[in-house]
Amino acid sequence: MKRIVILGSTGSVGVSALDIVQRYPDRFQVVGLTAGQNWTLLEAQIRRFRPRVAALANKEAAKSLRARSRALGCEVLEGVEGLIQAAALPEADLVLAAILGAAGLVPTVAAVRAGKCVALANKETLVLAGAIVMREAAEHGALILPVDSEHNAIFQVLDGRPRETVRRILLTASGGPFVDTPPGRLERVTPREALNHPRWKMGDKITIDSATMMNKGLEVMEARWLFGLPPEQIEVLLHPQSIVHSLVEFVDGSVIAQLGVPDMRGPIAHALAYPERLEKSLPPLNLVEVGALTFRAPDAEAFPCLRYAYEALAAGGAAPIVLNAANEVAVHGFLTEAIGFLDIPRVIRATLDRRDQKEVRTIEEVLIVDRWARGEAERQMQLLKKSGVSPPAGRAGSQKSGEIPTEC
């Protein structure tokens, strides 16, 4: 019986994970659940899975839940401190880190520092603090199991193979809903069109990231830390069917790939059950029905976000944090129709160009840079709305850097 905590249980990954847990009741016991503010769904999950502890980031929501769930024998924690406590729950064997966005960083780090087996669905943990988190994981004996389908694929392929036999890894990308949209049309696409992902059912933020290909950029960054490979050994391959989840090329030219139907429950179930496999957690893949798997190179011109991510990864320091924060702000702006689709890379570019090149050594410093970048991205978005035209696309460092404060 594996005792698990789910950080972000009311999100897309969290709900899928509970769906799996429910199907294998002899394997998993839920000991902790956390959410941001959706206390009504969290309450239903508590009634169904009976964890010892629940936590809500929002303190008002925690109060409402506490009033409703007294009889359930579940301790309700609140705020970031509550999430941290749930993440480090002494009896937990595995923590599924599935909080969306930068908010997931601190609780996930808490699970790593508690030496848990961490099933990592939160991209930002490694994007923002890859070097710190991997060092802490090694220090505290925390095993990190990737839940993203691409990284989970690479993890399944590598599984103990010596790193020096790897020549490169190839992350596949469906290309999102606009892979065949003429570049001229992209300026006018709507949130509704962008949310219509052809292959994967995911949350809104990640679906937009998939449409801009920033999702793949963030994944390149994650892969860099998860697998200890430099950016030049990480490539992206367009594969519209999303059947080949990723590939590893070895030094001898042999390539090993992981495939499956495109369903997030596959990698979630793999990470939850590792090193075992859950019988029939996915429907079987029928390649005769699929017929053809196609591959092409990504279009770095039409989708500049991927290029910006490689650039930020190479620059290091504050750059990945600024890229990620500016992207979160810009995607929110697009979803609320404050800016257009192509304004997303514009906001990121402008914010990146305003950063200074500080080293970032602690989680606290990560959070400071993150806060600065959000403010700056908001400012860039306002400028953009005011001017009604895109700001000139500067090059990194070509403008005067913004001042990132050195303390919270």
Next chain:
Amino acid sequence: MKRIVILGSTGSVGVSALDIVQRYPDRFQVVGLTAGQNWTLLEAQIRRFRPRVAALANKEAAKSLRARSRALGCEVLEGVEGLIQAAALPEADLVLAAILGAAGLVPTVAAVRAGKCVALANKETLVLAGAIVMREAAEHGALILPVDSEHNAIFQVLDGRPRETVRRILLTASGGPFVDTPPGRLERVTPREALNHPRWKMGDKITIDSATMMNKGLEVMEARWLFGLPPEQIEVLLHPQSIVHSLVEFVDGSVIAQLGVPDMRGPIAHALAYPERLEKSLPPLNLVEVGALTFRAPDAEAFPCLRYAYEALAAGGAAPIVLNAANEVAVHGFLTEAIGFLDIPRVIRATLDRRDQKEVRTIEEVLIVDRWARGEAERQMQLLKKSGVSPPAGRAGSQKSGEIPTEC
């Protein structure tokens, strides 16, 4: 430095293996080479690689070689006894078993009994005596490394993963040169057309087997023993590009596949170097250039050999031996234009139907059945030529069985 013996060094796989050995002189030392009768090529190989021992199955050829190579400090052995001695050479770490056809069985078994690491390119070893050979390998601590691209792919994927996590394996098949030939045309195809394989450069016998799909049937049999899986967990998938070399489906629905450019030097180099990998033994695979990988179900009606192989595997006993012997005789008949392309399955069917259902417990009994089946297949081929029409296609056991003698 790995010391290797190549059984069948003048054949297609043997020559490719020496090509690899030559490119990595700091890794391999050739200590033994054997051939059937091509003593002139063997002499050239001795001059180049300076093995301590060479052996020729043909005694006249051995005499000629001995006269020429006295000054080379290489002991020249002869006959089956000579091949056995070379296969069990005390100083050898790895024996590449690359003799063509049933003639490879006895020397390969000698290497297994000597507890060598055996890189197995000879299909017949497991087709004829899978149960015996795998038992002997376990007893003598011999590791069997498959060299066939399909089995090598499965081996690379499984590499230490627990067998009970495997739901099935999928062997890919290019389908050969006639995969799109209308069935009505098959009766009149020529050896020249059949030898024109679209993807793989191989010896004549295996190229014809690829055209009839018997090659895939023999591979299903090999896989059964190599990986300890029942026939119902082994499937065949047509994949004309021959890029995906085979796939493993795990119980959770996850599929892991090995890919590479279609070049026999890939799996040969893998088996020679295992558990290491040879830097750049193959050119890199460019999936963008390949563009599309397609899959479909094999046509069991147009290519009955594959069906006969599953049938023989299920029947066990003498059936796989008879199937293999009849196929060797029929393919030789086709290559010498004694019979037509569709007569190959007819000869196999008729010979299979004449066998009796003895158990086969020793290598000696295997050889007795093999000899009987060759005679019977020759007889069926004569009948077929005399009648000018195909014999009625009987079902297994539906005709009076032939008498297989119980001693040599």
